[in-house]
Structure formats: C-alpha cells, structure tokens
Amino acid sequence: MAERPGPQGGHGLLYLTDEQLRKGIEAMFFAYRGFTAAPDRILDEQDYGRAHHRALHFIQRSPGTTVGNLLDILGVTKQSLNRVLRRLMEDGLVEARVGREDRRERHLHLTEKGVALERALSEAQRDRMRAAYRAAGPQAVQGFRQVLEAMMDPEMRRQFDGDAKAGGR
Amino acid sequence: MAERPGPQGGHGLLYLTDEQLRKGIEAMFFAYRGFTAAPDRILDEQDYGRAHHRALHFIQRSPGTTVGNLLDILGVTKQSLNRVLRRLMEDGLVEARVGREDRRERHLHLTEKGVALERALSEAQRDRMRAAYRAAGPQAVQGFRQVLEAMMDPEMRRQFDGDAKAGGR
DNA sequence: CAAGATACGTCAGCCTTGTTGACACTCCAA
C-alpha cells in the first residue's frame, strides 16, 4: 500500500477528505463483489441464487430458527423468503418442523444434503476471506472488523454481536 | 468449533478458526446493508435503483468515460446498462457526447442535475462511512482498507488502485 | 475501395428476487 503519504501518515485521517471516503466507498463495492464471487459460481451451477445462500447460511448458523426470525435477520418480506424456502424444501435441503410449543411456528433445519451445500458455499467464501486476512495481517483484520461493525445499523449490530446461539425452540 | 476466548484477544488471529471466518462473512453482509441503506432511501423516492447509483458514481469519478469502459467496471451486460443509462439521459442527469477522436464512442458526463443527485447520494454514504471511520479510529481504517483490497479480484484491484483519473482509454 | 472489426444501441424474451395484496391457520385473551 505504498500510496500517497499514507492515510496513516499522522494527520490525514483527522480530515477524512471526501476523496478518502470515496475511495472507501469504492473499496466496499469492489470487495463485496470479490467476496461473493466464489459462492456465486457454485450457486450458479445448481441454479440457486444469493438468496438461497443467505437462507442456508443463517439456518446453519441457528438450527431450529423460525421463519419470522429469519425474516428479521434477512430484512426481506416473508413472501420473498418463502419462495426461496419452498424451493429449498422441495429440493430436500431444508426441513421445516412444526413448533411444539407454538404450532404456528416452523422451525427450520438443514438436511444432510443442505449441510453439504452450505458447507461447500461457506468453504469457498472462507477460503477467500482467509486469503485476504492472511494477506492483510492480524492487525488489519482487527481494524477491518471494527469498521464493519461500526458501519452496521444498530439493530443489525445487535443481531451480530449477540448471536451465539439464539436459535431457540 | 468451540467458541474461542475472544476474537478480540490480541493473538488468536493466527489460527483463523472457521468460526472467526464465519463472523467475518456475516460482518460483511450486515455492514454492506448498512452501507447501502442511506442512498437506497434517497433513490427510492425518485424511483431509481442501485444500478442508477452505480452509474452516476462512476461517471462522476471519471467524467468523459465511455460506455464500454463503464461496462468493464460495473461488470454487467450492455443491455442492462443501457436501460439504466437511457433512463438517466431521458431524465437529463447524464449526457453522452460523441467522441472527437473516435466518433463511435460516447463519452458520458453528468449534467448539473446529475451532479446534484450524485452529490446527495454520495454525501449520504460518506456520512455513514465517516461515522464508522470515526468510531473505529485511524488504525482500524487502515486495516479495513487493507483487508478490502486483499479481498478484491486482482482485476478489480487494478481498477481500484490505478484510478486517479483514468478517464478515457 | 471493400471487407472486417469495433463501439454502441435496441428489440424480444427469460429468470431471480424483491414488492403488495389477500387469505388461512393457530394461539390467546376477553
């Protein structure tokens, strides 16, 4: 990163010029593309899209989560999510179990097949991220995470921080 | 994958557990949402979408850029881009001037009106980013940028690094 | 100059994934 006097250069960042911010904006744009490229390729082969990936990811993360729960996390309408879930269930990747406490709820789980695909997807993405982390170094990763966290909506930040295993059931 | 003590811990990062990487992946997801939320609201009011924003952004960044150039950067098909550009030109936000050297080319420029919208959009986004930068601190910003850059496709990284004012080709 | 290559625009049609509207099932409380 032998650019300019370095954003680190001692002053620089206190000003945060529009140009520096613009660079940051573009960095997010290009990086996000790189970040999704690998899983996108896999998804494409199986005629799935990013929406399916997101669903698989968050079900994997919190097995037994409900549809409503997923809606909150993903921030889409239930109709939109439903289409994706239906397909995943038809294809035998996801299973919906009627809630025992509250029979209105559907608790979502990955099947073996679902686990396999999710695994392939996340592995591709982790590889990419691992490579980026390695290239940038631990120090940088720390900062990366801090800025990302600060950029989230407060509500999402709670989702993100407090996760652990909120799945529930 | 038992939870490690703290991703924040100071060491830890040399291991890069799957769990840490998963967290990074989710952080990208949530942060990108936050990152696009503000401009999305503005765009919505005027019945534009993210596609229009991207076009405006990159025309602003390199005034006089050609259609083909934009295609490379955005990574979409010309039919798709054309739909967006046509609308922006109809609405008087973007102007296409026939190339002087090569009259086949169309050089794109923002009109006053286009500049105004682009400004509003990027200001909203810069505000967000500035806030995140401030919250995280200069050290973190440095790392943030390093990781993002490492995450891009090499090709995009060239776009990103070598910019300055690459305008024409 | 004729022929091919390039840059751009456009028509037609498809797909994914967002949206709203309407509705059905389940639970709970009055």
Place this chain on the structure above:
DNA sequence: TTGGAGTGTCAACAAGGCTGACGTATCTTG
C-alpha cells in the same frame, strides 16, 4: 366463542440482471 395478533402461503407484479440477434456508424486494414 369470538376477535385480534402472529405466522405462513399463494398470486401477481416490478426492477434489473441475463442471452441472443440485429442494425448502424465508424474505424482499420488488406
């Protein structure tokens, strides 16, 4: 037992990706 709240589903539509096929200027080259 009935109405409201929570949840899930179906139908229909829109934005914005995509491919394929052409048309039209405009270079460029044999």
